[in-house]
Every structure is written in structure tokens, then in C-alpha cells.
Amino acid sequence: MTPRPDNGLPPRRPRPQATPTGIDVPPWGGRRAQEALAQVKARGRRASLPCVICSQPIDYGLTYPHQDSCSVQHVKPRKRYPELTWDPRNWEPSHLVCNKQQGERDAPPSLGITSL
Ligand SMILES: [Zn+2]
Numbered sequence: 001m002t003p004r005p006d007n008g009l010p011p012r013r014p015r016p017q018a019t020p021t022g023i024d025v026p027p028w029g030g031r032r033a034q035e036a037l038a039q040v041k042a043r044g045r046r047a048s049l050p051c052v053i054c055s056q057p058i059d060y061g062l063t064y065p066h067q068d069s070c071s072v073q074h075v076k077p078r079k080r081y082p083e084l085t086w087d088p089r090n091w092e093p094s095h096l097v098c099n100k101q102q103g104e105r106d107a108p109p110s111l112g113i114t115s116l
Contacts, residue, residue: 025082033072036091041070044093052092053102060093067097 026032043049045060052073062069073094076084084090094102 023083025085028074028078028085032086036086036088037064037070037072039088040072040091040093044070049093051094051098053094053098056095058093058095064096067095069096070094071096071099073099073102 041060044058048057050057052075058070059068060070064071070093073092074081074085075090075092078085081090
């Protein structure tokens with residue numbers, strides 16, 4: 001990096017990530033998400049928790065990217081509750097495949113539209 005001459009302008013500030021709640025939440029991913037998964041797995045294994053989406057048992061011995069492996073399901077979707085992304089109370093175990101399908105359904109097709 002070469003030092004830049006001071007042009008008298010205020011430094012550019014990165015635009016804060018806009019969330020509905022105005023809270024700046026780091027996106028899901030990376031090491032923290034891995035640790036979250038480990039935590040959910042440990043909890044699920046201890047309590048033999050089933051998949052929160054399909055209610056079928058989860059084989060906690062399977063690992064990512066096995067489609068039946070345990071993944072972290074956000075009970076309250078991150079899109080609507082970004083402030084709960086990293087709240088362990090919002091994490092439940094689910095099959096990876098169920099989680100993915102749920103994600104695709106995140107924007108639900110318009111329901112209950114009736115014609116007169
Ligand atoms: Zn499932």
C-alpha cells in the first residue's frame with residue numbers, strides 16, 4: 001500500500017449493512033457457523049433430537065456434505081430475524097437436505113390468493 005496524500009476529503013466509510021432492524025449482523029458462515037453446527041450437533045445427539053423440519057431422526061454420525069447430515073436450522077428465518085442469526089436459541093438441528101429445501105422455500109409462493 002502506498003500512502004495517499006491527504007486531499008482534505010473525509011474518508012469513505014463502508015456502507016453499513018442494512019437490515020430490517022438496523023442491526024449489523026455478520027452473515028452466516030465461516031468458523032462461527034461451524035462452531036454453531038458443532039453445538040447444535042452435540043445438543044441434538046445428547047437429546048436424540050429429530051429433524052425440526054421433517055421430524056425424522058437425524059444420524060449425527062454423518063458429516064457435511066452428506067444430505068442427511070445434521071445442519072443448523074434457524075427456527076426464525078434469518079431473512080426476517082437477522083438479529084437472531086447468532087442466537088443459539090434460534091438454532092435447531094435439521095437434515096441438510098431439509099434445510100436446503102426450506103431455504104429455497106424461504107420466499108413462500110403467494111398463498112391464499114383467491115379470485116372473486
Ligand atoms: Zn429432515
